[in-house]
Amino acid sequence: MSRGPLSVPDGTHPYDSTYAHVADAHVADAHVADAQTLSLELLLQNLPGAAYRCRNDDQWVLEFVSAGIERLTGYPASAFMAQHGIPFADLILPEDRAGVRRRIAQALARGKSFQMTYRIRCADGSLKWVFEQGAALPQAKGRILEGFLFDYTPLHDATLLVREQASYLQQARDAIIAIEMDSRISYWNNGAERLYGWSAAEVRGKKFSDLLCGDPPAYQAAWESTLANGEWSGELSHLRRDGVCVETDTRWTLLAADRETGMPRKILVIGTDISERKHNEAKIYRLAFFDALTDLPNRASLLDHLRRALLGSARSRKCGALMFCDLDNFKYLNDSQGHAAGDMLLQAVARRLEHCVREADMVARLGGDEFVILIQPVEDTREGAAAQAETVAAKVVAAMAAPFQLAEVMYTVSVSVGVTTLCGTVDTVESTLRQADAAMYQAKACGRNTYRFHDPAVQAAWTARAELEGAMRRALRHGEFVLHYQPQLDRSSRVIGAEALLRWRLPDGRLLYPAEFIGAAEESGLIIEIGRWVLRTACAELAHWQRHPDMAGLTLSVNVSANQFTEADFVPMLQGIFEETGVQPASLKLELTESLVVSDFTQTARTMALLKQRGISFSLDDFGTGYSSLAYLRKLPLDQLKIDQSFMRDVLTDQNDASIVRSIIALGDSLGLQVIAEGVETPGQRQFLSDAGCFIYQGFLYQHALSAEHFTQYARSAH
Structure with missing residues (x-):
């Protein structure tokens, strides 16, 4: 065979070498493709699920599925790929297929991918939940689907468990x-x-x-x-x-x-x-411990509170009181007006009784028309407890005196009150109840509409105090109170003023001194009215002095009760007396006690300042016996310190009293205050005071307290 111009000596075709190079390139590409294929297959095998390509038809026939499908369904991939392979639609539970088709169709219509979960029947007959995510191939015009499947069962069960548990919490x-x-x-x-x-x-x-x-x-x-x-x-x-x-x-x-x-x-x-x-517990408690009609504590509650009060009293050594209150002739109302009216009265009585006690005290209903008041043990003595109980008992009797409006009927009722004091160290629940009950019957026996104490001694004291209070009211009405005037003298024994002292002249002519009745007046509140009378009478007498040239320069000191001085209308009341009597206030001196200054310093200082503007001067009475402090003396508009007679009594024999008197005189001098000593009875006492620097005196050395007429004579003779 002849060689062509492109032939080569070894007989190969001139293009054979080129073909060889191309063949080598193809071999190399094949190796790369094989390597990529192996890598892809390895990736697909290790996925926690299966990748697929399938026809978008009723059976979803798989054209490709990765090996993971076997772990998912129990069927090998070849079972789906054979000529008459298993359609994937057959694995999906019939009741889920319509939903799968609907979701795919909706996604393709929007040109979106789809995600869904559904159930499949596996080769071994078990059910699994599958999660699928896929999309249509663009070039296949919706006829081919590609996607990924994985076993969703664990996540589904876990989610279901969480939802179930959350449902339990929500329900x-x-x-x-x-x-x-x-x-x-x-x-x-x-x-x-x-x-x-x-x-x-x-x-x-x-x-x-x-x-x-x-x-x-x-x-x-x-x-x-x-x-x-x-x-x-x-x-x-x-x-x-x-x-x-x-x-x-x-x-x-x-x-x-x-x-x-x-x-x-x-x-x-x-x-x-x-x-x-x-x-319900509160309802049961109220049924057990409260009276349904009046809403007051009932007998059970009272017994419990009384027991607790006695236990507390035994620990604290304080005394209280128990009061039995029984309505007089209550049966007549029930019989004449009916039980409805009786019930209305009991309810109204309950409300009035509640207004008669302190918040800490207790009003209870025993039953019928019997009520009980428990005064908590806070007093140091039985006498103090009795005084407190007396105040409450008087309020109760007075409260019942006002008529009650019962529907269309006005009804008046009175009450008999029995009172006993209690102390946990000696009294018991039974004895206290028995004594209060007995005292209540005493009140009924005394004519009703009153109160009586069980303790004879307390009853006697109460009776005496009640009689004294009544007598003081009578004394105010009948003019039995009088003022006497004790002269106050300077170092030259010249009268410079007087102190007005209250006396009570009884109808039988006896004269009572303040120590015998002022305490009761303070407790009853009558001190306000008595004090007003004292100021009016004293100012009228001082105005009388001011109209006589030989007595116009005298001052008059008047003691003022703490209760009276702290009254809201004290200043206007005093101003009214000035206008009524025509007195010049500059000659009036009000004597205040240390206890008043300490108890309400701010209010006392304010009132003193207002009166000071009207020309009134002030003396601190009984100085040194109370709680005086330099702070009070500096801040109050005082004019005079008064040395108490208790220090003067033994000033010559008791070194302590002598030191106190010297200190008071020195203190007054340093503060620019006048110092007067009361209770000066001997020349030696007067000399002691003079040597110490005190030059104003008051006492029996000079004169007792005199009537207004006799004082005028004495003052004129001593000029």
């Missing part, structure tokens, strides 16, 4: 709330929404303490206990959305942080609405 009747460590709410179930009124969306992120906390100290205690002990349980009051307070039985549990899930520490709050239970 729980209790309020279940999770709060962060800054008190912000992160979980809120339906029970919480029903109980408190807010939805979960409304409360999430808000502070539990701000939203619900009706009792901040209780909330704080629960919070601190939970952090310290890991849990807390108890009752809390919470506020609903509508502002209503709801009582809850609550348990708080501290949840530890979880590193795996990244969940921080939280507090789980579980609350049960116990409002109805608390309401």
Whole structure:
């Protein structure tokens, strides 16, 4: 064979070398493709599922599926790829197929990929949940689908479990709330929404303490206990959305942080609405311990409180009182007007009795028309307790005197009150009740509409005090009180003024001194009216002196009760007396006690300043016997210190009294205050005072207190 021009010596075709190079290139490309194929197959084998390509028809016939299909379905990939292979649609549960077709169709219509879950029947007959994500090949115009399948069963079961558990929490009747460590709410179930009124969306992120906390100290205690002990349980009051307070039985549990899930520490709050239970408990309590008609504590409650009061009295050594109150002739009202009217009266009586006692005391109904008042043991002595009980008993008798409006009927009723004092060291519940009951019958025996004490000694003291009070009222009406005037003299034994002293001249001519009745006047409140009479009478006498030139320069000192001085109308009342009598106030000196200054310093100083502007001067009476301090002396507009006669009595024999008197004189001098000594009875006492620097005296050395007429004669003779 002839060689062509391109032939080569070895007989090969001139293009053979080129062919060889091309063949080598093809071999190399084949190796690369094989390597890529192997890599892709390895990737597909290791996927946690199966990649596929299938026809978009009713059977979803697979054109390709990776080996992972066997782990998913139990069928090898070849079972789907054979000429008469298994259509994938046959694996899908019939009840799920329509949904799968619908989702694919909807996705293709929008030109989107699709995602869905459904169930398949595996080779071994078991069911699995499958998650599928896929899309249509663009160039195949929707006829070919490609995608990925994986076993969704574990995730589905876990999600189902979570939802199931969440459903349990949501369906729980209790309020279940999770709060962060800054008190912000992160979980809120339906029970919480029903109980408190807010939805979960409304409360999430808000502070539990701000939203619900009706009792901040209780909330704080629960919070601190939970952090310290890991849990807390108890009752809390919470506020609903509508502002209503709801009582809850609550348990708080501290949840530890979880590193795996990244969940921080939280507090789980579980609350049960116990409002109805608390309401029922309160209802049962009221039925057991309160009278249904009057809403007062009943016999059981009274016995319990009385027992507690006696126990407390035994510990504190304080005394109280018990009072039996029985309506007089109550049966007549029931018989004449009917039980409805009787019930109305009992209710009205209950309300009036409640207004007669202090908040700490107790009014109870024993039954029928019998009421009991328990005065709590706060007094140091039985006498003090009796005085307090007497005040209450008088209020009760007076309160019942006003007519009661019972529907269309006005009805007047009186009450008999029996009083006994109590002290836990000697009295018992039984003895106290028995004594109060006996005293009540004494009151009825004395004509009703009154009160009596069980203790004969206390009853005698009360009777005497009541008689004294009545006599003082009579004395005011009949002009039995008189003023006497004790002269006050200077170092030259010249009269410079006087102190007005109250006396009570009885109808039989006897003269009573203040020590015998002023205490009762203070306790009864009559001191206000008596003090007003004293000031009016003293100012009238002082005005009389001022109209005579030889007596116009005298001053008049008048003692003023603490109760009177602190009265709101004291200043205008005194101004009215000035205008009525025409007295010049500059000659009037009011004597105040140390106890008044200490008890209400601010009010006392304000009143003194107002009167000082009107020219009145002030003397601090009985100085040194009370609680005086330099601070008071500096801040009050005082003019005079009065040395008490208790120091003067032994000033010559008792070194302590002598030192006190010298100190008072020196103090007065340093503060620019005049010093007067009362109770000067001997020349030696006067000389002591003169040597110490005190030059104004008052006492028996010079003169007793004199009537107005005799004082005028004495003052003129001593000039």
